[in-house]
Amino acid sequence: MIDVKRGGWKSFPLGGVIPEGGTSVAYLTGEWRGGGKRPLLNLKACVHCLHCWISCPDSAILINGGKMVGFDYEHCKGCGMCAQECPPMVKAITMVAESQFGATL
Amino acid sequence: MLDVVTAPPETRVAPRAAMRSAKALTGNIAVAQAIRQINPHVCAAYPITPTTQIMQEVAQFVADGLMETELVPCESEHSAMSACVGASAAGARVITATSANGLALMWEVLYIASGLRLPVVMAVGNRALSGPLNIHCDHSDSMGARDSGWIQIYAETAQEAYDNILQAVRIAEHPDVLLPVMTCMDGFLTTHTSENVELLGDAEARDFVGAYHARYSLLDVDNPITYGPNDLPDSYTEHKYQQVLAMQNAARVICEIDKEFGERFGRSYGMIDTYCMEDAETAIVVLSSTAGIVKEMVDTLRAEGRKVGLLRPRVFRPFPAQELVDALKGLRAVAVMDRALSFGAEGGPLFTEVQSALRNAECGAPKVVSRVFGLGGRAVARDEIREIYDELDSDRPVKFRLVGVRE
Numbered sequence A: 001m002i003d004v005k006r007g008g009w010k011s012f013p014l015g016g017v018i019p020e021g022g023t024s025v026a027y028l029t030g031e032w033r034g035g036g037k038r039p040l041l042n043l044k045a046c047v048h049c050l051h052c053w054i055s056c057p058d059s060a061i062l063i064n065g066g067k068m069v070g071f072d073y074e075h076c077k078g079c080g081m082c083a084q085e086c087p088p089m090v091k092a093i094t095m096v097a098e099s100q101f102g103a104t105l
Numbered sequence B: 001m002l003d004v005v006t007a008p009p010e011t012r013v014a015p016r017a018a019m020r021s022a023k024a025l026t027g028n029i030a031v032a033q034a035i036r037q038i039n040p041h042v043c044a045a046y047p048i049t050p051t052t053q054i055m056q057e058v059a060q061f062v063a064d065g066l067m068e069t070e071l072v073p074c075e076s077e078h079s080a081m082s083a084c085v086g087a088s089a090a091g092a093r094v095i096t097a098t099s100a101n102g103l104a105l106m107w108e109v110l111y112i113a114s115g116l117r118l119p120v121v122m123a124v125g126n127r128a129l130s131g132p133l134n135i136h137c138d139h140s141d142s143m144g145a146r147d148s149g150w151i152q153i154y155a156e157t158a159q160e161a162y163d164n165i166l167q168a169v170r171i172a173e174h175p176d177v178l179l180p181v182m183t184c185m186d187g188f189l190t191t192h193t194s195e196n197v198e199l200l201g202d203a204e205a206r207d208f209v210g211a212y213h214a215r216y217s218l219l220d221v222d223n224p225i226t227y228g229p230n231d232l233p234d235s236y237t238e239h240k241y242q243q244v245l246a247m248q249n250a251a252r253v254i255c256e257i258d259k260e261f262g263e264r265f266g267r268s269y270g271m272i273d274t275y276c277m278e279d280a281e282t283a284i285v286v287l288s289s290t291a292g293i294v295k296e297m298v299d300t301l302r303a304e305g306r307k308v309g310l311l312r313p314r315v316f317r318p319f320p321a322q323e324l325v326d327a328l329k330g331l332r333a334v335a336v337m338d339r340a341l342s343f344g345a346e347g348g349p350l351f352t353e354v355q356s357a358l359r360n361a362e363c364g365a366p367k368v369v370s371r372v373f374g375l376g377g378r379a380v381a382r383d384e385i386r387e388i389y390d391e392l393d394s395d396r397p398v399k400f401r402l403v404g405v406r407e
Helices: A031-033 A051-054 A079-087 B027-038 B051-064 B079-088 B099-103 B107-115 B142-143 B158-173 B201-210 B236-265 B291-304 B323-326 B349-357 B384-393
Strands: A036-041 A063-064 A067-071 A093-097 B019-026 B042-045 B069-075 B095-098 B121-126 B152-154 B181-186 B195-198 B272-275 B282-286 B308-315 B315-317 B333-336 B367-372 B400-402
Touching: A031 B384, A036 A067, A036 B367, A051 A079, A051 B400, A067 B308, A079 A093, A093 B323, B019 B027, B027 B051, B027 B095, B027 B121, B027 B181, B042 B051, B042 B079, B051 B069, B051 B095, B051 B181, B069 B079, B069 B158, B079 B095, B079 B107, B099 B107, B099 B142, B099 B367, B107 B236, B121 B142, B121 B158, B152 B158, B158 B181, B158 B195, B158 B201, B158 B236, B201 B236, B236 B315, B236 B323, B272 B291, B272 B323, B282 B323, B282 B349, B291 B308, B291 B384, B308 B323, B323 B349, B333 B349, B333 B384, B349 B367, B367 B384
Parallel strands: B042 B069, B042 B095, B095 B121, B121 B181, B152 B181, B282 B308, B282 B333, B333 B367, B367 B400
Antiparallel strands: A036 A093, A063 A067, B019 B195, B152 B315, B272 B308
16 A cells, blocks of 8 residues: 655655655554454563563564563564563463454554 | 785884875785775775786775775675675775676666666776676676666876876766776786876875765664665656656756866876877777777878867766767867777767767767777777778768678
């Protein structure tokens, strides 16, 4: 789909250069989950080992004061690595079908 | 044990630094001298006949302390052009050289250099592509790269090859262009043949080229940027159109810089070179060093009272269609001599461009025929050129043939 709000050749930086840093924040890769699954956190079970945080390829694990607090669903692609890496004795993360959540991100 | 004696810097002999001098130089040496004078930040290269000598000379200049260039010897031409792209994206002024299969190995990276708008300059010594293996001159290498988004300038002489490199840096880096430039000369015929070449003084050459300030630098950590991100269907077309416009701008910029070069140093070339075209009825169109022998035949035929001329496009990309039409439109017939084949096409690559330009002309388009010659370094004889002019005077010259092919 072509997003006309992005402008045209007159406004694009030459050569496809992105002339600033940190722009991946604006790229909502959470849409890629589509009809797949999203991780859900059972905060009571979590021991805050942060294995999920270190294994997430998209920095979508939200941390506050050194503790796991949830997911950035705008960027989580639903790969499930966090649920896989959560220790078997803890099992604080489960992957749930998107169809359970309607149209929200 | 080796007893190595290194001369102290003050005793090293720098090539004439302050004044211009005419010397007998090969095309390769003349281009290497231009690169020494430009003193680019980076040269990344891999050797290949017949342009090995360029970077060999540059390596010697670097070793002798005559250049400050970072010389990167690479493991292949693909790596060499990739290193050029990386260095250019880092903000460096970059020059390299190659030929034939080396250019072919650079292929995908050529498009990356032009697509990322990196003003890399490359000297090409035109050589046949294998196979069968052949190291001698034809234009199959650079003609294959004609759609890669690089500006292409073809030199007739070693002098022009030298001047073209100096101009190419200015053209490539011009803010209205920002495209890589290929400066081509005929392998062996120009790269290895001694001609009188007048070098500029180092100071005036450097003053003409000027300092380079890249738009972006990957090394500028205070202003982080991304080069080469994924460009999806919603924006790729826009970036390609920017390249189309840059190539159109290049035609104007090439003329401006060539004019400035002429005003400062007395040599100017334009987009096309014409010889005896004012009242010509038939003409040959040919690139590079072959123009020399064709000019000689023009003189011979003119002495016999025949109105013949020569047109040598100096620039092939952007193609100087309007200049060509203006020079050719009143003629009766034109033979386009290509030193490359385009298998399955109506003729050589230069022929199809010339024919296309003339077909679009309003009126008076001459008959155009294709003559492919000089493949794999085969010399073209004076009589063969005379024969081509003779054919143009016949009623129905064949549309396409290979000059001198044996049965």
